[in-house]
Amino acid sequence: xxxxxxxxxxxxxxxxxxxxxxxxxxxxxxxxxxxxxxxxxxxxxxxxxxxxxxxxxxxxxxxxxxxxxxxxxxxxxxxxxxxxxxxxxxxxxxxxxxxxxxxxxxxxxxxxxxxxxxxxxxxxxxxxxxxxxxxxxxxxxxxxxxxxxxxxxxx
Numbered sequence: 266x267x268x269x270x271x272x273x274x275x276x277x278x279x280x281x282x283x284x285x286x287x288x289x290x291x292x293x294x295x296x297x298x299x300x301x302x303x304x305x306x307x308x309x310x311x312x313x314x315x316x317x318x319x320x321x322x323x324x325x326x327x328x329x330x331x332x333x334x335x336x337x338x339x340x341x342x343x344x345x346x347x348x349x350x351x352x353x354x355x356x357x358x359x360x361x362x363x364x365x366x367x368x369x370x371x372x373x374x375x376x377x378x379x380x381x382x383x384x385x386x387x388x389x390x391x392x393x394x395x396x397x398x399x400x401x402x403x404x405x406x407x408x409x410x411x412x413x414x415x416x417x418x419x420x
Contacts (some may be wrong), residue, residue, distance in 0.1 A: 267322065267325065269321060269322075271319050274314070278344070280317075281296075283317065289337050291382055292330060292381055293381045294332070294378075294379070296378065297373065297375060297376045297378050298313075299372065300371065300374060302371050303371070303372040305364040305372065306372045309364055310363045312361055312362075313359065313362055314359055314360075315358040317357065321352040321354075324352070325384065326351060326352065326383070327358070328349060328381070328382045329360055329381060330356070330379060330382060332377060335378070339366045340366025341362055341364055342362070342380075347382070347388065348361065358381075359378045362378065365392050
């Protein structure tokens with residue numbers, strides 16, 4: 266099992282360390298390290314501190330993802346989902362939340378606001394070449410071309 270070191274940041278409330286809620290969970294919940302309620306108005310974006318710093322081993326990244334219940338029930342999502350935490354970042358983890366819902370949403374101190382998933386990173390090199398767009402059946406068609414009727418497509 267991968268070992269991730271963390272440090273609590275002193276400004277927030279006393280939070281438990283991130284943990285998996287069940288033995289089959291893919292992500293650990295990140296909590297709001299705030300001392301008072303924060304409101305996110307409709308269409309507003311807020312950066313919410315998590316209260317932790319991480320040491321992620323080289324070759325891995327942390328990914329911050331929306332919590333499905335907040336997204337479905339309130340329209341609260343991680344704006345740059347998944348947000349990437351590089352292995353050389355040592356600052357406090359912040360969660361960028363946006364309210365796509367229909368009413369003001371309140372983030373309470375210690376509230377579970379996002380998921381943290383760790384993944385391995387594959388490094389590659391880029392080599393320039395000429396690409397034949399017509400060597401595959403899909404060709405250069407995108408944006409739903411394998412299942413949706415496209416507006417400017419005769420097919």
